[in-house]
Amino acid sequence: MLHVNTYVPIYRTNKEGIMKSLIAIGATVAALTTLSATTASAQSATVTQIMERGTMLCSGHNGSYFGFVEVNDKNEWKGLDIDLCRALTTAILGDPEKAQIVPLSWAQRFPALQSGDVDVIIKATGWTMGRDTELGLQFSLPYFFGGTQIMAHGDLGITDATGLEGGTVCVEAGTTIERIVANYLQTIGVTTNNISYESAAELRSAYLANRCDAFAAWGPFLAVLRATEIDNPDAHVILNDQLSSEPIAAAMRQGDDGFVDMVNWTIASLLIAEEEGITSANVDEMVANPPNPRVARLLGVEPGMGERLGIRDTWAREMIAAVGNFGEIYDRNLGEGSPYKLERGLNNLWSHGGVLYAPILD
Amino acid sequence: MRMSYADTTQRLGLWAASFRKRGFGTPLASVISILVYGGLAYCIWLAVDWAILSAVWSAKDVARCGDTSGACWSVIDARHRLILFGLYPYEEHWRSTLACVAIIATVILSCFPAAWSAWRLAVLWVVGFATYYLLMEGSLLGLRQVTTDGWGGLALTLFLFSAVVLLGMPMGLGLALMRRSEMPVVRLFAMVLIDFIRSLPLLTTLFTAAVVLPILLPSWLEGDKIWRVIVAFALFFACYQAEVFRGAFQAIPKGQFEAGKALGLGYWSIMFRLILPQVFRHALPSTINMVVVTFKETAIVIIIGFFDVLASAKAAFGTGEWSPHYLEVYIFVAAIYWVFIFSLGQYGEYLKGRMAIAER
Numbered sequence: 001m002l003h004v005n006t007y008v009p010i011y012r013t014n015k016e017g018i019m020k021s022l023i024a025i026g027a028t029v030a031a032l033t034t035l036s037a038t039t040a041s042a043q044s045a046t047v048t049q050i051m052e053r054g055t056m057l058c059s060g061h062n063g064s065y066f067g068f069v070e071v072n073d074k075n076e077w078k079g080l081d082i083d084l085c086r087a088l089t090t091a092i093l094g095d096p097e098k099a100q101i102v103p104l105s106w107a108q109r110f111p112a113l114q115s116g117d118v119d120v121i122i123k124a125t126g127w128t129m130g131r132d133t134e135l136g137l138q139f140s141l142p143y144f145f146g147g148t149q150i151m152a153h154g155d156l157g158i159t160d161a162t163g164l165e166g167g168t169v170c171v172e173a174g175t176t177i178e179r180i181v182a183n184y185l186q187t188i189g190v191t192t193n194n195i196s197y198e199s200a201a202e203l204r205s206a207y208l209a210n211r212c213d214a215f216a217a218w219g220p221f222l223a224v225l226r227a228t229e230i231d232n233p234d235a236h237v238i239l240n241d242q243l244s245s246e247p248i249a250a251a252m253r254q255g256d257d258g259f260v261d262m263v264n265w266t267i268a269s270l271l272i273a274e275e276e277g278i279t280s281a282n283v284d285e286m287v288a289n290p291p292n293p294r295v296a297r298l299l300g301v302e303p304g305m306g307e308r309l310g311i312r313d314t315w316a317r318e319m320i321a322a323v324g325n326f327g328e329i330y331d332r333n334l335g336e337g338s339p340y341k342l343e344r345g346l347n348n349l350w351s352h353g354g355v356l357y358a359p360i361l362d
Numbered sequence: 363m364r365m366s367y368a369d370t371t372q373r374l375g376l377w378a379a380s381f382r383k384r385g386f387g388t389p390l391a392s393v394i395s396i397l398v399y400g401g402l403a404y405c406i407w408l409a410v411d412w413a414i415l416s417a418v419w420s421a422k423d424v425a426r427c428g429d430t431s432g433a434c435w436s437v438i439d440a441r442h443r444l445i446l447f448g449l450y451p452y453e454e455h456w457r458s459t460l461a462c463v464a465i466i467a468t469v470i471l472s473c474f475p476a477a478w479s480a481w482r483l484a485v486l487w488v489v490g491f492a493t494y495y496l497l498m499e500g501s502l503l504g505l506r507q508v509t510t511d512g513w514g515g516l517a518l519t520l521f522l523f524s525a526v527v528l529l530g531m532p533m534g535l536g537l538a539l540m541r542r543s544e545m546p547v548v549r550l551f552a553m554v555l556i557d558f559i560r561s562l563p564l565l566t567t568l569f570t571a572a573v574v575l576p577i578l579l580p581s582w583l584e585g586d587k588i589w590r591v592i593v594a595f596a597l598f599f600a601c602y603q604a605e606v607f608r609g610a611f612q613a614i615p616k617g618q619f620e621a622g623k624a625l626g627l628g629y630w631s632i633m634f635r636l637i638l639p640q641v642f643r644h645a646l647p648s649t650i651n652m653v654v655v656t657f658k659e660t661a662i663v664i665i666i667g668f669f670d671v672l673a674s675a676k677a678a679f680g681t682g683e684w685s686p687h688y689l690e691v692y693i694f695v696a697a698i699y700w701v702f703i704f705s706l707g708q709y710g711e712y713l714k715g716r717m718a719i720a721e722r
Contacts, residue, residue, distance in 0.1 A: 339682025
């Protein structure tokens with residue numbers, strides 16, 4: 001059985017309200033210090049600090065968070081968020097090994113960012129208005145979209161929610177998911193019988209005992225459950241419908257625009273690399289023989305990529321060689337190369353039916 | 363005194379007779395006994411079958427875990443190094459192992475009466491801690507440096523626990539003495555401090571030390587997170603321990619102080635030669651209790667991002683491959699805790715017996 005209760009929903013933490021005042025103090029102090037440090041140079045204060053230190057401080061977890069932050073058998077960090085940190089580290093310092101992962105709890109992550117214990121939070125963190133404004137954070141481009149989805153028994157032979165007409169959908173009581181499911185099914189004109197269960201564990205056993213036809217929850221969580229918990233994963237199908245969507249993004253301290261650019265263009269470059277078919281395997285060929293000017297610019301064959309961020313022109317090339325493009329990172333940690341086999345879905349490139357896109361590289 | 367063979371058989375015979383009389387005295391009692399003992403035996407059989415007979419032991423046989431109804435100890439085989447040493451670099455685990463041995467040896471050695479003098483204990487613990495720190499940190503011995511961020515698992519739990527008790531115990535004694543002082547300022551200070559810290563939850567204290575202090579303090583005063591947390595935890599421990607000591611002080615008749623003074627002894631002589639030996643004896647049961655609670659409470663550091671034995675256990679089953687086998691991991695961790703806490707409790711019993719000699 002999975003520890004459903006420890007699986008903290010990405011978009012909320014318990015202690016957030018209490019900590020707002022603490023963080024406000026931190027934010028003021030941090031703002032005062034960065035204010036004096038902001039200069040006209042192309043390189044941001046945070047990037048300069050990371051270079052002087054020689055290591056990049058990223059957020060880890062106090063345990064594991066399936067697919068995003070895990071520890072392997074060799075006591076090393078792995079996961080989608082860890083790989084993004086390594087990408088950023090390679091971009092700035094040229095070596096993924098210089099990423100130092102600081103274990104943080106959910107409650108601790110924002111104060112740790114404000115106090116400078118970490119340079120950036122890449123930790124399945126949802127972009128919310130409260131965090132953006134009251135907590136004094138700055139979010140990057142979203143790199144993942146996770147939302148409410150529905151899992152159904154495979155023998156029903158359905159692939160989307162319209163097939164649930166007249167069926168039974170189980171949801172966890174008192175969560176936003178309950179409302180989202182009711183809204184969505186009403187909108188698409190499907191009538192179902194919805195049953196609420198007090199706990200996620202109860203819900204799960206009800207579903208497995210065939211008391212409901214389908215089960216609604218956070219998408220990646222359903223995928224993990226399907227891949228690891230249920231004896232025959234093929235007997236269950238996650239429907240194509242995306243009932244809601246929360247953008248997951250990297251969080252930074254407010255007030256260092258240069259660093260925000262750095263993180264945004266790290267994510268953007270990983271996406272452009274995937275778009276252009278540049279992988280960790282063929283990056284050297286691409287450098288030797290760039291198929292178009294965009295690739296030439298991205299890989300630093302033509303100058304300009306590094307200067308604007310105040311770092312090396314070849315940073316994207318080194319980064320892709322070290323961790324691969326976004327598609328490779330995804331497949332390794334959540335997709336086909338992982339135990340979870342999570343479909344790309346929304347997290348595919350815009351050109352493949354997803355919502356991930358990069359700004360224009362000019 | 364060793365029991366003779368005849369004694370043993372006689373005792374067993376008595377025990378069996380009483381069992382027969384109580385359990386099978388009437389027909390109803392017999393029926394109930396058979397049901398209860400049968401049920402108990404069945405439960406034990408289920409547990410043994412699950413944990414041993416049907417269990418899968420090796421990480422290589424993990425594929426068989428899906429078929430068996432027993433435990434899948436493969437997860438422990440594959441992940442025990444993560445549970446014991448957390449994020450410590452894999453190739454350097456011998457250092458973590460030795461460091462654990464050093465701390466455990468220090469604890470065991472200081473349990474022997476031969477070590478019970480102030481300077482012997484001091485030397486022992488300084489050597490023990492230095493060995494631990496040098497091995498774990500590494501740079502001073504010319505080994506690869508591992509910062510405290512990388513420490514974890516059982517090694518970290520043991521370190522936190524022994525550092526907290528070691529710092530907290532003298533602090534607690536000091537606070538208890540201050541609390542009994544005849545100088546009003548000193549007494550008031552101790553009183554306010556103890557009551558203030560005791561009115562805060564441990565979690566808040568640790569969170570403040572780990573997360574809020576670096577925002578407020580200048581960076582040269584910050585120090586390493588692990589030391590801030592240890593000092594805060596030790597202060598918390600000390601405030602409770604001070605109250606334990608205070609209770610023990612109050613158990614000593616006032617006449618003894620007066621007798622000491624009448625003999626012309628100074629404050630410190632009265633304390634060290636007359637009062638404290640009795641205080642320790644009175645405080646012993648509650649102190650063992652405090653120490654055991656503290657050992658278990660170290661698990662709370664998970665919330666400030668330390669990879670203690672419980673956090674690394676969570677990481678151990680927190681991947682797609684191992685997540686179905688969390689029960690085995692929790693049982694393994696529970697067994698680790700049990701070994702340490704049971705030993706602490708048994709040692710407390712031994713001490714009580716030993717100190718009771720003075721009462722006779």
